[in-house]
Amino acid sequence: MPSTTADPRTDGLEGVVMGSTAITMVDGERGRLAYRGFDVSELAGTVPYESVMHLLIFGDPPSADPSPEIDRALRHGRGWPAFVRGVLDALPPDQTPLDALRTVWSALSPSVARYPPTLDEAYPLVALGPTVVAAAAHRRRRTSPPPPRDDLGHVANFLYALTGTEPEPRRVEALETYFVLLADHGMNPSTLALRTVVSARGDLASAFVAAISALKGPLHGGAPREVSAFLDRVRGPERAEAVVREALARGERLPGFGHRIYRVEDPRAVLFHDLARRVAHGSERLEIAEAVERAAVSALSAAHPGRRVYTNVDFYGAIVLETAGLEPDLFTPAFALARTAGWTAHVLEQAGSNRLIHPDLRYDGPIDRGRWPRPPIRPSDRSGATRAR
Ligand code: COA
Numbered sequence: 001m002p003s004t005t006a007d008p009r010t011d012g013l014e015g016v017v018m019g020s021t022a023i024t025m026v027d028g029e030r031g032r033l034a035y036r037g038f039d040v041s042e043l044a045g046t047v048p049y050e051s052v053m054h055l056l057i058f059g060d061p062p063s064a065d066p067s068p069e070i071d072r073a074l075r076h077g078r079g080w081p082a083f084v085r086g087v088l089d090a091l092p093p094d095q096t097p098l099d100a101l102r103t104v105w106s107a108l109s110p111s112v113a114r115y116p117p118t119l120d121e122a123y124p125l126v127a128l129g130p131t132v133v134a135a136a137a138h139r140r141r142r143t144s145p146p147p148p149r150d151d152l153g154h155v156a157n158f159l160y161a162l163t164g165t166e167p168e169p170r171r172v173e174a175l176e177t178y179f180v181l182l183a184d185h186g187m188n189p190s191t192l193a194l195r196t197v198v199s200a201r202g203d204l205a206s207a208f209v210a211a212i213s214a215l216k217g218p219l220h221g222g223a224p225r226e227v228s229a230f231l232d233r234v235r236g237p238e239r240a241e242a243v244v245r246e247a248l249a250r251g252e253r254l255p256g257f258g259h260r261i262y263r264v265e266d267p268r269a270v271l272f273h274d275l276a277r278r279v280a281h282g283s284e285r286l287e288i289a290e291a292v293e294r295a296a297v298s299a300l301s302a303a304h305p306g307r308r309v310y311t312n313v314d315f316y317g318a319i320v321l322e323t324a325g326l327e328p329d330l331f332t333p334a335f336a337l338a339r340t341a342g343w344t345a346h347v348l349e350q351a352g353s354n355r356l357i358h359p360d361l362r363y364d365g366p367i368d369r370g371r372w373p374r375p376p377i378r379p380s381d382r383s384g385a386t387r388a389r
Helices: 049-058 068-076 083-089 097-107 118-140 154-163 170-179 189-199 204-215 223-234 237-249 267-279 284-303 313-323 330-350 378-389
Strands: 024-027 033-036
Touching: 033 049, 033 267, 049 068, 049 154, 049 170, 049 330, 068 118, 083 097, 083 118, 097 118, 097 204, 097 330, 118 154, 118 204, 118 330, 154 170, 170 267, 170 313, 170 330, 189 204, 189 330, 204 330, 223 237, 223 284, 223 313, 223 330, 237 284, 267 284, 267 313, 284 313, 313 330
Parallel strands: none
Antiparallel strands: 024 033
């Protein structure tokens, strides 16, 4: 396959501003992240996910915590519509929870795009998300999911749905903090995909399907799972330097390091590191992670003196997800579930002042290749021509 020429100044849309947002401020130079003006350090560990979702969508804090409106909508929507069970039953038994969620969202998409999207269309997708992910996880383990509990919050119910046991408070705290810190991050590949669908007046469910598809790869939402696999490979803190060196020598990207926007430490990485120090204190896993961080930051700084590379959200985020008791193939689904709050806000914001998103590509293929190398085939000859070939 012929390849095209890369131009690092424009490729990957780095630094391209495609519109404005009042949802989330990401300041990559100062390492600051704020939802509707509230620094995430103010919210993480203290404000429930439902209230953060409220803030992102409505623009102001709710009247009480957790947000009564969001709490009611999410509790109400977590039961099983019968046809969703049918969709899951039709999937291959080893379908990953992430793919199962994408497929169910796709099945919930209307056949003709409804526009403009409404908040009432988002609630069932967000509320049902944990139920679907947990059911897909049970299916792979050949166990049965428990019926949803409507006396638990959104995050605690997700943990309950996964295990069928009362979730331990420290696990709920870890996962709720994860959900809050991952709830939105301004522009990024999945939010771009989502807003692009809406900009063409697509429906909300189709936009969610586009977003989760863009999230799946290891450079975006697939990264925390790769972090966990990398730490497994290291096995002990004393091996960190050698494993990092070998990986870089093979040209691998170290998962959990680097970011398109942050030129200083990702504030979420700092908060997750603090949380990990608290909830995973003294564990060998944390020691391995810290040894990998030291080795990677020093090797990457030496290799790229002009562009400092630090841990990103997914590095200590993976330790936090492990502490919450999630298996690695639930990490990307957890990321997607957390991000539904931001995706909802972005769908509504895009539809609120919409212009079709339609960027351009620099064409660098051949310009004029003249005539086709064989004589023309008349339409009436077509079936014969296919057979003759
Ligand atoms: N491991 C090894 N090298 C890395 C790296 C990493 N994690 N992150 C960046 N680099 C290197 C790049 O190879 C590049 O080197 P080059 O100029 O010699 O090609 C240089 O640092 C600059 O990075 P760049 O490719 O311009 O960054 P980007 O903005 O295009 O990519 C990421 C950002 C996130 C895709 C990238 O840092 C990465 O692949 N990280 C690992 C995956 C990950 O953790 N993703 C989650 C992101 S939140």
